[in-house]
Amino acid sequence: xxxxIEELKExxxxxxxxxxxxxxxxxxxHVNSAFSSVELVVALFYAGILCFDPKxxxxxxxxxxxxxxxxxxxxxxxxxxxxxxxxxxxxxxxxKADGIFGVHLQHDVPGAEITSGSLxxxxxxxxxxxxxxxxxxxxFMTFALLGDGExxxxxxxxxxxxxxxxxxxxLVAIVDRNHLCVTDFTENVIALExxxxxxxxxxxxxxxxxGHSFEEILKSLKGFRSRKSSRPLVIIADTRxxxxxxxxxxxxxxxxxxxxNHEADKAKEELNNYDHELQF
Amino acid sequence: xxxxxxxxxxxxxxxxxxxxxxxxxKDIIVVSADMGAPAFDRFRKDLNSQFVNTGIAEQNTVxxxxxxxxxxxxxFATAIAPFISLRCYEQTRVYLAGMKLPVTLVGxxxxxxxxxxxxxxxxxxxxxxMRILPNMIVNTATDSIMAAGLVDLSLxxxxxxxxxxxxxxxxxxxxxxxxxxxxxxxxxPVGEIxxxxxxxxxxxxxxxxxxxxxxxxxxxxxxxxxxPVNEKLFLDTIGNAKKIVTIEEHTLAGGLGSAVAEVLxxxxxxIQLKRIxxxxxxxxxxxxxxxxxxxxxxxxxxxxxxxxxxSFK
Numbered sequence: 001x002x003x004x005i006e007e008l009k010e011x012x013x014x015x016x017x018x019x020x021x022x023x024x025x026x027x028x029x030h031v032n033s034a035f036s037s038v039e040l041v042v043a044l045f046y047a048g049i050l051c052f053d054p055k056x057x058x059x060x061x062x063x064x065x066x067x068x069x070x071x072x073x074x075x076x077x078x079x080x081x082x083x084x085x086x087x088x089x090x091x092x093x094x095x096k097a098d099g100i101f102g103v104h105l106q107h108d109v110p111g112a113e114i115t116s117g118s119l120x121x122x123x124x125x126x127x128x129x130x131x132x133x134x135x136x137x138x139x140f141m142t143f144a145l146l147g148d149g150e151x152x153x154x155x156x157x158x159x160x161x162x163x164x165x166x167x168x169x170x171l172v173a174i175v176d177r178n179h180l181c182v183t184d185f186t187e188n189v190i191a192l193e194x195x196x197x198x199x200x201x202x203x204x205x206x207x208x209x210x211g212h213s214f215e216e217i218l219k220s221l222k223g224f225r226s227r228k229s230s231r232p233l234v235i236i237a238d239t240r241x242x243x244x245x246x247x248x249x250x251x252x253x254x255x256x257x258x259x260x261n262h263e264a265d266k267a268k269e270e271l272n273n274y275d276h277e278l279q280f
Numbered sequence: 281x282x283x284x285x286x287x288x289x290x291x292x293x294x295x296x297x298x299x300x301x302x303x304x305x306k307d308i309i310v311v312s313a314d315m316g317a318p319a320f321d322r323f324r325k326d327l328n329s330q331f332v333n334t335g336i337a338e339q340n341t342v343x344x345x346x347x348x349x350x351x352x353x354x355x356f357a358t359a360i361a362p363f364i365s366l367r368c369y370e371q372t373r374v375y376l377a378g379m380k381l382p383v384t385l386v387g388x389x390x391x392x393x394x395x396x397x398x399x400x401x402x403x404x405x406x407x408x409x410m411r412i413l414p415n416m417i418v419n420t421a422t423d424s425i426m427a428a429g430l431v432d433l434s435l436x437x438x439x440x441x442x443x444x445x446x447x448x449x450x451x452x453x454x455x456x457x458x459x460x461x462x463x464x465x466x467x468x469p470v471g472e473i474x475x476x477x478x479x480x481x482x483x484x485x486x487x488x489x490x491x492x493x494x495x496x497x498x499x500x501x502x503x504x505x506x507x508p509v510n511e512k513l514f515l516d517t518i519g520n521a522k523k524i525v526t527i528e529e530h531t532l533a534g535g536l537g538s539a540v541a542e543v544l545x546x547x548x549x550x551i552q553l554k555r556i557x558x559x560x561x562x563x564x565x566x567x568x569x570x571x572x573x574x575x576x577x578x579x580x581x582x583x584x585x586x587x588x589x590x591s592f593k
Contacts, residue, residue, distance in 0.1 A: 107379050113350070115378055121371055124340050128347015135309075135329060136351070155371070158340035166332075 001048040008214045012042045016244045017271050018078035018091060023258035024268075026095040029103055030256050031267075032242040032249075034075035036178035036211070037145060040237055041072075043217040044143060045079050049224075051140070054084040057110045063140050066126040069147035069176060070116030071256065073105035085111035103256075120153025122146075123173065127163045130171035130232075141225060144173045149181030151192060157202065164203025167230040172221075173204075175234060176211060178241035182255045196236050204234045211237025245270045286452070290445040291388050293424035295319030297431040298356055302330050308435070309348055313341040313359035315388065338367040345383045346375035354382060354435055360394070361387030361403030361444060365410055376440035377413035384434040385410075385442045390420060390479045391529030392578075393447035395571035399564035406444065407478075408534030411507045415439040418507040420479040421446065425454040426505065433460055446480050448571065453482060453503065462513055463506030473523040473589065474500035478536050481527040481580070488585050499589070504536060509543050523552045525589055529580055532557040554592050556585055 002008050016038055023029035044050050050063045067076055074094070081088045086100070086109070093099030101109050104117025113129075116122040126144035133140055150156060163171055177195060179185050186192045196206045205227070209216040220235050227233065241255075242248035245267045248259070259267045295310075296319050302308035303326070310323060311332045324331050332348075334341040338359050345357040358364060364387045365372075376383050387406060394401035411418045419434075419441065421427040427445055434441050453467065467482070468489050477485040482503045489499045502517065518524065524544075526537035537555030544551055558578055565574050575581050579588070 115374060118370060118374055120339075121343055121374060124343025124371070125347040125350065125375065127340075128344040128349075129351055130347075131332065131344060132348045132351030132353055135348075135353075155337075155339040155343065158334070158337035159343065162334055162337070162340055162344065 002046045005214045008042060008047060011046050012038050013271065013274055015042060015075065015078055015082070016274070017268070019074050020267055020271060022074055022078065022091050022094045024260070024264040025092060027258055027260065028095055029074045029258050030071040031074070031258055032251075032254050033069065033147065033178075033256075034072045035243045035245070035248070036239040036241045037069070037072050037075055037176045038243070039212045039214055039217060040145065040174055040176065041075055041079060043214055043221075045083065047214070047218055049221055050143065054111065057085060061138070061140050064113050064126065064129050064142040066113055066122045066129070066142065066144040067105050067116055068122030068126070068144050069119070069150055070105040070122065071103065072145070073101065073103065073112075076105065076112065077101060077109070080109070080111035083111070119147065119150040120155040123156055124159040126173075127159045127168060127171060130163070130168040131166060133170055134166075134168065140170075142171050144171070146173055146175045148175055148177045148179065148186055148192060148195070151175065151195070152181070152190065160199065160202040160204065163232045168232045169227055169230050171232040172224060173232065173234040175236050176239055177236050178239045180241040180250065180252055180255070182252070184252050199234045199236070203231060205229050205231040206234050206236065208236040208238065211239035212243055244274055287449065288424045289447070289449050290421045290424050290427035291317050291447070292319045294386065294421070294427040294431055294443070294445055295323065297428040299323050299327070301431065301435065302327050305354070306330065307353050309353045309355050311341055311345045311348070311355055311357040313338045313363065315358045315360070338363050339371050342368040342371040342376065342383070342385070346371070346379070346381050349381040349383045356384045356386055356434070358386040358388065360401060361389045361406055362401065365403065365406035365442065369409060372440070373413055377415050380415045380439040382437055383440050385440070386445065387442065388445045389447045390444040391446070392565070392571050392574045393480070395574055396568060398566060402564070403444065404531050404558055406442070407507065407528070407530050407536060408538070410442045411539065412534070417441045418444070420444040420505050422479060422482045422503050422505055423450050423453045425452060425456055425458065426460055429458065429460040444479065448480070450480055450483055453486075460505070463504070463510035464514060464517065465503045465505070466500065466517060467503050468499065468501040470500040470502070470517060470519065470521055471498045472521060473497065473525065473592070474502060474518065474521050475525045475527055476502045476504050476536070476540055477527040478504055479529060481529050484580065484582060484585065485527055487582050488589065491582060491586055492589065504540070507536070507539050509539055511543050511547070514543060515547060515549070518551065521551060523554070523592060525554045525556060525592060527580070527585060528557040529575070530557055531560055533560055552592070554588065556580070556588055
């Protein structure tokens with residue numbers, strides 16, 4: 001567990017470099033989708049939010065982290081390797097014949113709970129897990145990280161209705177609101193705003209934060225295990241797709257594309273010089 | 281409950297058996313997409329904490345079922361057959377099949393059993409699409425005794441399973457002590473010509489076989505209720521038979537007949553095969569007048585099938 005914000009920022013910087021390195025080596029991967037979620041997932045795993053045990057991935061009392069936006073698996077894998085779920089060398093084998101994972105999340109990777117990649121599905125699994133915990137009076141929490149583009153899937157809203165009706169206050173959804181989907185900005189494709197009001201009207205407790213600010217992320221999760229509300233909690237995290245590398249940021253054409261050659265070098269250089277304070 | 285009773289539907293036999301077992305096992309959970317059944321009323325009342333209603337939202341029904349199964353629950357998820365098979369197909373593919381989760385999908389209304397409801401409620405492609413998924417077992421109930429037996433079988437499985445129940449009360453073909461773990465049953469001794477059928481068409485096959493007997497033809501009947509086909513048992517059972525006729529109240533594209541054809545082809549069996557079922561080219565049936573009428577219009581009535589078999593040279 002990292003004790004202060006500076007350490008978390010350093011970890012975020014390290015993870016971004018790992019993500020970029022994996023994708024450049026493999027010539028594929030969703031760099032941008034991963035970068036918008038870095039602070040969110042780093043906070044969950046390194047700031048003492050999630051309970052887990054890398055030596056015992058199936059530990060019954062662990063908190064469940066469901067990566068519903070499965071294309072960001074390239075963000076989760078270096079974190080799991082860093083935490084000791086599997087050797088770091090596996091990252092070099094991303095999408096390779098002797099590797100254990102590809103672009104989308106798969107359940108047989110140590111530390112991953114499910115397969116995901118087809119959008120709108122992991123969230124429902126998370127609600128099923130949270131319901132099972134309620135049935136068995138288990139105290140673990142279930143987190144689901146959703147993409148905002150994923151919220152176009154109708155099944156997201158089936159689950160949202162279900163979770164609030166069943167008072168799954170042991171479920172926390174985080175929506176990575178990076179404002180972009182594949183071809184364009186969400187508000188140009190089909191407007192998702194007002195996002196927070198949509199979730200509220202579906203019976204969720206809502207909060208909106210800057211998804212790149214560790215201070216705001218941690219504040220939004222304060223006391224999350226003992227909330228008085230019976231409602232599930234959704235955190236709408238305002239982010240930038242590609243955050244950390246300026247030319248990748250907010251650029252629709254970079255969806256699912258790994259930078260090559262001089263662009264890869266440029267991206268690496270930007271990350272090396274990345275100053276968290278200035279960026280925010 | 282006496283599952284042998286002529287007044288018990290497959291649905292009520294199935295859910296009564298689930299109820300009886302769920303009373304003793306708190307990990308048995310029913311997830312319903314707002315499906316009604318008399319047997320559910322008692323389940324909801326007595327075992328409320330084991331009954332989950334997702335509303336009419338089959339995608340979420342399967343996802344919730346999958347999440348519960350990941351946490352060790354034995355889940356039965358149910359809706360009308362086309363909805364629990366087609367509407368949420370990708371959720372079933374990725375999670376139940378892909379992660380091999382022990383969830384039993386229960387589709388009510390095999391074939392034309394919702395005869396008054398039109399083609400939105402007919403289940404005519406579900407066998408084809410479910411049987412092509414890895415790890416998925418498809419079981420079509422022939423009568424209420426088998427329906428109840430499939431509950432016990434489902435609970436022993438380590439992966440997913442799709443149970444197709446008929447909406448109508450079908451006559452008994454089995455007795456309570458029968459075992460349904462082998463995937464097929466010889467109901468009339470195998471001869472030169474044999475009918476392989478499933479679900480309601482097993483009863484049609486028996487009727488046709490009786491009629492043909494009067495005309496001097498001995499026709500065997502095999503109830504092939506589980507897919508994938510138990511190949512070894514099937515091949516041992518048909519032995520040196522010369523002809524096989526498959527009958528299904530389902531599309532010919534990828535259904536029971538296709539499954540039999542695959543087994544014969546893959547094992548280099550030079551047995552003549554005729555498939556009787558629904559022809560895609562005719563489109564959906566928007567006619568009513570009862571199931572018998574719809575079957576007649578689709579060539580699945582006894583007279584048409586007899587003609588078909590008689591002309592099978």
